[in-house]
Amino acid sequence: MLDIKFVRENIDLVRKKMDERGQNINLDKFAELDRQKRCTLQEVEILRSERNKVSREIGKRKQNKEDSSDLIAKMVEVSGRIKQLDETLKETESNLQDLIMIIPNIPHKSVVYGTGEEDNPVVRTWGKKPEFDFEPAPHWDIGETLNILDFGRGAKIAGARFTLYRGAGARLERALINFMLDLHTSEHGYTEVLTPFMANSQSMTGTGQLPKFEEDLFKITGTDYYLIPTAEVPVTNIHYGEILDEKDLPLYYVACSPCFRAEAGSYGKDTRGLIRQHQFNKVEMVKFSRPEASYDELEKLTLDAEEVLKRLNIHYRTVNLCTGDLGFSAAKTYDIEAWLPGQGTYREISSCSNFEDFQARRAGIRFRREESSKVEFVHTLNGSGLAIGRTVVAILENYQQKDGSVILPEALIPYMNGVDRIVQNK
RNA sequence: GGAGAGAUGGCUGAGCGGCUGAAAGCGAUCGCCUGCUAAGCGAUUGUACGCCCAAAAAGGUGUACCGGGGGUUCGAAUCCCCCUCUCUCCGCCA
Numbered sequence: 001m002l003d004i005k006f007v008r009e010n011i012d013l014v015r016k017k018m019d020e021r022g023q024n025i026n027l028d029k030f031a032e033l034d035r036q037k038r039c040t041l042q043e044v045e046i047l048r049s050e051r052n053k054v055s056r057e058i059g060k061r062k063q064n065k066e067d068s069s070d071l072i073a074k075m076v077e078v079s080g081r082i083k084q085l086d087e088t089l090k091e092t093e094s095n096l097q098d099l100i101m102i103i104p105n106i107p108h109k110s111v112v113y114g115t116g117e118e119d120n121p122v123v124r125t126w127g128k129k130p131e132f133d134f135e136p137a138p139h140w141d142i143g144e145t146l147n148i149l150d151f152g153r154g155a156k157i158a159g160a161r162f163t164l165y166r167g168a169g170a171r172l173e174r175a176l177i178n179f180m181l182d183l184h185t186s187e188h189g190y191t192e193v194l195t196p197f198m199a200n201s202q203s204m205t206g207t208g209q210l211p212k213f214e215e216d217l218f219k220i221t222g223t224d225y226y227l228i229p230t231a232e233v234p235v236t237n238i239h240y241g242e243i244l245d246e247k248d249l250p251l252y253y254v255a256c257s258p259c260f261r262a263e264a265g266s267y268g269k270d271t272r273g274l275i276r277q278h279q280f281n282k283v284e285m286v287k288f289s290r291p292e293a294s295y296d297e298l299e300k301l302t303l304d305a306e307e308v309l310k311r312l313n314i315h316y317r318t319v320n321l322c323t324g325d326l327g328f329s330a331a332k333t334y335d336i337e338a339w340l341p342g343q344g345t346y347r348e349i350s351s352c353s354n355f356e357d358f359q360a361r362r363a364g365i366r367f368r369r370e371e372s373s374k375v376e377f378v379h380t381l382n383g384s385g386l387a388i389g390r391t392v393v394a395i396l397e398n399y400q401q402k403d404g405s406v407i408l409p410e411a412l413i414p415y416m417n418g419v420d421r422i423v424q425n426k
Numbered sequence: 427g428g429a430g431a432g433a434u435g436g437c438u439g440a441g442c443g444g445c446u447g448a449a450a451g452c453g454a455u456c457g458c459c460u461g462c463u464a465a466g467c468g469a470u471u472g473u474a475c476g477c478c479c480a481a482a483a484a485g486g487u488g489u490a491c492c493g494g495g496g497g498u499u500c501g502a503a504u505c506c507c508c509c510u511c512u513c514u515c516c517g518c519c520a
Contacts, residue, residue, distance in 0.1 A: 063444085074500085
């Protein structure tokens, strides 16, 4: 969430930024609730102060065996009034909270104005499109022909948007996970963590999934648990409510987890293949940084993610999400889009974001400066490194051969037990 | 699932319903002392929000916070109820 004080003092700027995002936020209501809250707060605090003072006096009198029934009678009244005001205050605060929690982050100044993904400027591209002397197939055809992806059986077991991987397909998924985790831990300095795959509502609120996006989540009935939509949730909340030492920053974590997404409102979109699933694996990198370093960290994080595609020799481009395409909690996001020849398009395979202090404020993640001893919110960042299912898609489509087989990128062969090509194997 | 014990500041750990934001110790910071280190002495040592002052910082002042929520009371860390988590024993279990 945004700093309430900041919103109060920069309400016109915030309004402008929300417009750029295409968000309609009732900031007049915010101003009114905020004013109301502080007004009531002052009133109730004056009464409390009086009560504290008089109560002490009553205590003294009692010690001296003096009568204090007059004071007590007066305080009964004051306490009643306090209780009344407390209720008003709670109501106002809760309304204010509801509002501030659904205000998205303010885009960074390097984020350009735009209304949708077609406005995202391309920052760089790497590699080039592979050439084929045949019509490249989409991965769902390749996967089914090779008998490594079974969409029908996935649907039978669970439903639409679930897939059964088989044989070399399952092995490829596992190889990619290990390859990526090894790269990030041994070469990029991340600490590997394995988290719970469910998280409570507090954690979901901390990273921004709740309260606004509950319909995108799977909730476990009868509990406060949600299936995580990304490892960002458990990993960022590792430090929920903590005050970190400046000397420990930046912290780098990497985790692989399944991700569960309800995909509400995406009916009819990407219905074929692995692109949009209710469950997929993803290697996620998360950083906790000093504020002044977070944008350098974002650049490094993005390059860490890009390195995976370089090693796999897959052509990609990196785009800087415009104001209209930016996610709720992010101040700036780079999407990495891999080239998918079977579909003749670039598709997002990683999303790397700086949330600045937006999540840290919600989750109470702060740090203490060495010299000043002041506590400040950290900046949190995260990025996919990469989405595993979509990487499988990229490999199948980019490395497909005329005979229907798929050769494997060199970097993966050690992780595939020496296998360098996937051939049909019924 | 059954029985019991517990949750207090950076940590350890006290705390008869009023003078406790919280003893004591440790740690940390600053100062003194010392050729250096250690020891010793002194001081300081939470967070959030509001208000005052102010360009800002600093400062002043008030309120809240002793796992979370509710209640009793003029007054709650302290009494009562509910919840969460941790630990011990029993049962079950990958």
